[in-house]
Amino acid sequence: GESVGLHLPTLSVQEGDNSIINCAYSNSASDYFIWYKQESGKGPQFIIDIRSNMDKRQGQRVTVLLNKTVKHLSLQIAATQPGDSAVYFCAESYSGSARQLTFGSGTQLTVLP
Amino acid sequence: GAGVSQSPSNKVTEKGKDVELRCDPISGHTALYWYRQSLGQGLEFLIYFQGNSAPDKSGLPSDRFSAERTGGSVSTLTIQRTQQEDSAVYLCASSSQSGGGGPDTQYFGPGTRLTVL
Numbered sequence: 606g607e608s609v610g611l612h613l614p615t616l617s618v619q620e621g622d623n624s625i626i627n628c629a630y631s632n633s634a635s636d637y638f639i640w641y642k643q644e645s646g647k648g649p650q651f652i653i654d655i656r657s658n659m660d661k662r663q664g665q666r667v668t669v670l671l672n673k674t675v676k677h678l679s680l681q682i683a684a685t686q687p688g689d690s691a692v693y694f695c696a697e698s699y700s701g702s703a704r705q706l707t708f709g710s711g712t713q714l715t716v717l718p
Numbered sequence: 719g720a721g722v723s724q725s726p727s728n729k730v731t732e733k734g735k736d737v738e739l740r741c742d743p744i745s746g747h748t749a750l751y752w753y754r755q756s757l758g759q760g761l762e763f764l765i766y767f768q769g770n771s772a773p774d775k776s777g778l779p780s781d782r783f784s785a786e787r788t789g790g791s792v793s794t795l796t797i798q799r800t801q802q803e804d805s806a807v808y809l810c811a812s813s814s815q816s817g818g819g820g821p822d823t824q825y826f827g828p829g830t831r832l833t834v835l
Contacts, residue, residue: 639823648722648809648826649761694760704813705751705777706824708760 617715624682626712628695631676635697639706640669640680644691690716720744722827724810730833731800739795739830743812750793751811751824752785761809767793800834807831
């Protein structure tokens with residue numbers, strides 16, 4: 606079946622640098638994408654979302670880019686801080702799926718001092 | 719404001735016993751989801767409730783799993799005759815979608831960590 610996956614399982618960045626977390630999806634019918642952050646022992650926390658009619662969306666220190674041509678999603682975190690250390694999941698859904706989310710396996714982001 | 723709450727936070731049980739996990743969604747949210755997260759993995763969809771409609775049970779892994787939602791609010795996920803492979807974190811999410819239009823953000827609770835010995 607189709608799935609959402611991440612290119613890299615781990616990512617280490619220096620504090621203050623920018624982080625880029627990538628995600629590939631294979632379901633061309635997906636029309637909604639979300640990035641979640643999950644800290645140890647906690648539930649996923651919403652970061653930012655984007656609909657398929659958009660290419661880019663910005664939030665506070667975060668930007669999500671969507672490239673539908675190659676079915677690629679990325680999360681950019683500006684000026685990465687120690688509190689950004691967590692597992693980041695991309696998730697996708699489409700209107701025909703009762704809006705259930707299909708999650709990738711996650712990327713562990715570690716911010717180095 | 720109050721988010722999604724789940725209880726218990728941790729549950730240890732013996733193989734073959736039944737367990738009940740509870741979810742209190744955000745007040746006013748009509749949609750409620752259950753997911754399962756195995757160690758180091760992403761989330762796996764289990765079941766979805768939307769208002770008074772029949773639930774979407776397409777993600778339930780076996781007939782040992784069932785869920786109900788009373789009064790359109792609190793939900794209980796029941797696992798009968800638990801097996802060791804049921805050990806995981808069970809996460810509940812809710813959203814305010816009305817059933818039409820685009821999807822709304824799902825907000826997650828802290829999860830229940832289930833350990834089957």
